[in-house]
Amino acid sequence: MAQVQVQKVEELTPWVEKYRPNVLNDIISHEQVISTIQKFVERGELPHLLLHGPPGTGKTSTILAVCKELYGEARSSFVLELNASDDRGISVVRDQIKTFAESKNHYNTCERTTLKLIILDEADHMTYPAQNAMRRIMENYAKNVRFCLLCNYVNKITPAIQSRCTSFRFSPLKKEYMVNKALDIAKSENVDLTKDGLDSLIHVGRGDMRRILNCLQVVSLSHKNMTIDQKVILSTLDIPLPEEVKEILGYFTKCTMKESYEFVTKLQSIKGYSIKDIMVNLYESILNYDFPDSAVCLLLKNFGEIEERCSSGANEQITLSALISAFIEFRTELFRMKYDMNNI
Incomplete structure (x- = not known):
């Protein structure tokens, strides 16, 4: 009975946590960054750290490995x-952070260092007054504590904080690292992953290893003992298939607004695709064609405005209509330039 319970717990454990690196040497990519941080750890002398870059690139795993070592x-x-996105006001700085910074460990000791460490995840969500208050704590308690700030957007961290930290950028992971890691985990979990399935997984991840692992786990749980190919991955994640994207593009560039609208709404009702997913895939598809630059620039300008409104919670039907309208403008520009529409 106990063995069955342990097995169930292991199945429910997120793979992001299950396969999180335990030591710095296990972290993939970012060799130069990891090498520098490793030297800090070996000396037991951490500076204030600012780790920034896109999600899923190893920022959290790096600092957790530092803590363990x-x-x-x-x-x-x-x-x-x-997590600064939950407690981002000045009160958390005055209460939790200051209290922890000024206290000393009289009973617990550490061989490598006496410095305490405060980790602020999603620090770019902190208010500016909170960051200013934290700056003073960084100055006043420098002998006792070090800060590690993790964020996606370094420009949202005040210059005063940035100047007090050693900054490391975590860029999106290289494809070969993501491929090898995904294959290793698929093998460990007995997931039969095809080559086109792996390619789709890497494409969906866009350099975010966390997203790749989450997607792989979701797909494997919903399709146990099945071969995981491109179609399985995209359909499970509600992402339009390549042939569907091509069909949508055909409607948008050759049919009336009414026909295009009816086709996409019908597809959405059957498959549940969001306008944002359709837009992203249309954008990538358009770049594969040899369209005139002026027409592409016009379309992408409209794409940017539509995407901004979509992110702000605009009505889906209106957003879809705006998207089709953008393609009608695009089509008009192609006609003006006498582009051969049969190439689409």
């Missing part, structure tokens, strides 16, 4: 982890 079993006494 630096503090070992004493980690709970020396490390404070906060």
Whole structure:
């Protein structure tokens, strides 16, 4: 009975956590960054750190590996982890952060360092007054504590904070690293992943290893003991198939607005695709054609405006109508330039 319960717990464990690197040497890509941080850990002398870059590139895994190597079993006494997107006001700085920074460990000791560590995930969500208050704590308690700020957008961190930190950018992971990691995990979990399935997974991930693992786990759970190919992955994640994108593009460039609208709404009702997913795939498809630059520029300008409104919660029907209208303008420009529409 106990063995069955353990097995169920393992099945429910997110693969992101199950396969998270335990030590710095296990982190893929970012060799130069990891090498530098490794030297800090070996000396037991951490500066304030600012780790920034897109999601799923290893920022959190890096600092958690640092904690394990630096503090070992004493980690709970020396490390404070906060998600700044939940508690982003000045009160959390005055209460939790300041209290932790000014306290000292009299009973728990660590061989490598006496410095405590405060980890602020999603620090770019912190308000500017909170960042200014934190700056003073960084100055006043420099002998006792170090800060590690994790964020996606470094421009949202005040210059005063940035100047006090050693900054490392985590760029999107290289394709070969993502491919090898995905294949290793698929093998460990007995997932039969085809080559086109792997390619689709990497494409959907867009350099985000967290997203790749989450997608792979979702697909494997919903299609147990099945071969995972491109069609299975895209249909499970509600992403339009390549042939569907081509058909949508054909409607948008050759049919009336009414026909295009009816086709897409019918497809959405059957498959559940969002306008944003359709737009992203249309954008990638358009770049594969040899359209005149002026026509593409006109379309992409409209794409940007529509995407912004879509992200702001605009009505789906109106957004779809605006998208079709953008293609009608695009088509008009192609006609003006006497482009052969049979090439689409």
